[in-house]
Amino acid sequence: xxxxxxxxxxxxxxxxxxxxxxxxxxxxxxxxxxxxxxxxxxxxxxxxxxxxxxxxxxxxxxxxxxxxxxxxxxxxxxxxxxxxxxxxxxxxxxxxxxxxxxxxxxxxxxxxxxxxxxxxxxxxxxxxxxxxxxxxxxxxxxxxxxxxxxxxxxxxxxxxxxxxxxxxxxxxxxxxxxxxxxxxxxxxxxxxxxxxxxxxxxxxxxxxxxxxxxxxxxxxxxxxxxxxxxxxxxxxxxxxxxxxxxxxxxxxxxxxxxxxxxxxxxxxxxxxxxxxxxxxxxxxxxxxxxxxxxxxxxxxxxxxxxxxxxxxxxxxxxxxxxxxxxxxxxxxxxxxxxxxxxxxxxxxxxxxxxxxxxxxxxxxxxxxxxxxxxxxxxxxxxxxxxxxxxxxxxxxxxxxxxxxxxxxxxxxxxxxxxxxxxxxxxxxxxxxxxxxxxxxx
Numbered sequence: 001x002x003x004x005x006x007x008x009x010x011x012x013x014x015x016x017x018x019x020x021x022x023x024x025x026x027x028x029x030x031x032x033x034x035x036x037x038x039x040x041x042x043x044x045x046x047x048x049x050x051x052x053x054x055x056x057x058x059x060x061x062x063x064x065x066x067x068x069x070x071x072x073x074x075x076x077x078x079x080x081x082x083x084x085x086x087x088x089x090x091x092x093x094x095x096x097x098x099x100x101x102x103x104x105x106x107x108x109x110x111x112x113x114x115x116x117x118x119x120x121x122x123x124x125x126x127x128x129x130x131x132x133x134x135x136x137x138x139x140x141x142x143x144x145x146x147x148x149x150x151x152x153x154x155x156x157x158x159x160x161x162x163x164x165x166x167x168x169x170x171x172x173x174x175x176x177x178x179x180x181x182x183x184x185x186x187x188x189x190x191x192x193x194x195x196x197x198x199x200x201x202x203x204x205x206x207x208x209x210x211x212x213x214x215x216x217x218x219x220x221x222x223x224x225x226x227x228x229x230x231x232x233x234x235x236x237x238x239x240x241x242x243x244x245x246x247x248x249x250x251x252x253x254x255x256x257x258x259x260x261x262x263x264x265x266x267x268x269x270x271x272x273x274x275x276x277x278x279x280x281x282x283x284x285x286x287x288x289x290x291x292x293x294x295x296x297x298x299x300x301x302x303x304x305x306x307x308x309x310x311x312x313x314x315x316x317x318x319x320x321x322x323x324x325x326x327x328x329x330x331x332x333x334x335x336x337x338x339x340x341x342x343x344x345x346x347x348x349x350x351x352x353x354x355x356x357x358x359x360x361x362x363x364x365x366x367x368x369x370x371x372x373x374x375x376x377x378x379x380x381x382x383x384x385x386x387x388x389x390x391x392x393x394x395x396x397x398x399x400x401x402x403x404x405x406x407x408x409x410x411x412x413x414x415x416x417x418x419x420x421x422x423x424x425x426x427x428x429x430x431x432x433x434x435x436x437x438x439x440x441x
Contacts, residue, residue, distance in 0.1 A: 031060075031062055032132070033157060033158035033160050034157065034158070034160070035159075035160045035162070036150075037164050038161060038162065038163050038183070040141055040145075043140060044138060045112075045141050045148065046117070046137070046138050047114065047137040047139075050133075050134060051132065051135055052131065052132060053121065053131075054081050054130075054131060055077060055157075056095055057095060058080055060155075061155045062157030062158075063154065063156070063157060063177070081127065081131065084123075085123055089121055092135065093116070096137070100114060104150065105149070105151075107145045107148050108145055108147065112141065112142070114137040114139040115137065116136070117136040117138040118134075118135075118136045120135075141185075146182075146185065148183050149183065150174070150180045151178075151179045152175070152178055152179070153176060153177070154176045154177035155177075157175075158173065159174040160172075161180060163183055166186060173199060196315035196319040197318040197325075200322035201323070201326040201329070203322075203323055204323035204326020204327040205329050205330045207302065207326070207330070208326075209330045215301070216334050217274075217427050217430060217431065218273060219331050220423070221270060221274045221427050223335055224274075224420045225273075225277050225280070225283065225287075231283035232335070234283060235288060236335070238288040238289070238292040239294070239295040239298070240295070240328060240331075241292065242294070242295025242299060243296065243298045243299030244299065245296065246296045247299040247306075247323075247324060247327075248320060249299075249303075250299065250304070250306075251320055255303075262297055262300045262301055262304070264434075264435050266294075266298060267431050267434035267435035268431070269294035270427060270428070270431030270434070271428050271432050271435065273291070274427040274431060278421055281413075302327060306320070341398050341399065344357075344358040344402070345406055345419060348405070348409055349413070349414050355409055359407060362403035366403065369396035369399060370392070372388060373389040394426075398419070398423065401423065402419055404418040405418040
């Protein structure tokens, strides 16, 4: 009894250490892309924006962060977020002045200014959610203008730009600091099938790495069930088939489930796979069926992301396939990265290699990961779009667990005891926290 209690406490300690590095993200104020609809008629250009005005007014670098809580000026954002709608509307001219100085729009190489036509800031939005305003801008287009270009300011995050009112309209995705190609006012600038497919692969990949922490943890839950390849293939195949179905149905608008239902259930799915890992050492006959059902939920989550970005109507299928391919590449990257982390520990546990080299390797890697946490690395943080410790600390803990697996290799199934079970406990704790937060907080 005493040994059993000690083992349980040790597993919980490992899990709590792992979860401490990650649980804070659950309180994040997610950054969403700005969506702009461009219409040019009768000598006037109209740009209708769905935009998080508070993030722009606070001066948050939306290229570098994925939630406002991680920004240096997060307090400024929170203060703006607490302001009433009329106060936010009153500060819009200062943002427009910066954009006109850039300038935001050019026609045939010449700049033209924009003015505010209307601003709608919604009331009664939950403080934990971004407040998306509708901002309509208007500018006069010179006669005989053939096309316009849009320069999206650095630090503004992603922009989905959609041309309206013409045949074969342009649809583009701009990162902060980038400029669109010249958009023909007569239309004809639509993406080809291949370009739409290729353009949406990184969007899908980015939703897994680094942004999709809940999906990352679910995939890792699948990984830690067994050291054998066959159970992983069965699980990933069931998950992929399921989320492909609901991703397509959700993107087509045939199935719509509120996020208030989907997000808690995704958190519950994380808890389920992690807890089952603790009590089952192999694949049971029902787990692929359960994973398939959870995959349906995750597909609805992916579909909500596509709803934020918008799929080009003229190239809907290629873009949808490209997004799904990106998601799959992201999932495979997560699995491959974790396999590389634990590979030597697995080889030692199977008696395929000596322990000394593995111990030296894991000590060195754990120390390196902690050093990376301590040294400011703004370029790496910009690539990850998240604080470096969010990824480096859990990896250091995995390397430490692998070292313990090698050090105590004489025990029965050391990899499962020191790596798979503690990691699963940590994943279950985070999933449980998210479930409670998404339902009750």
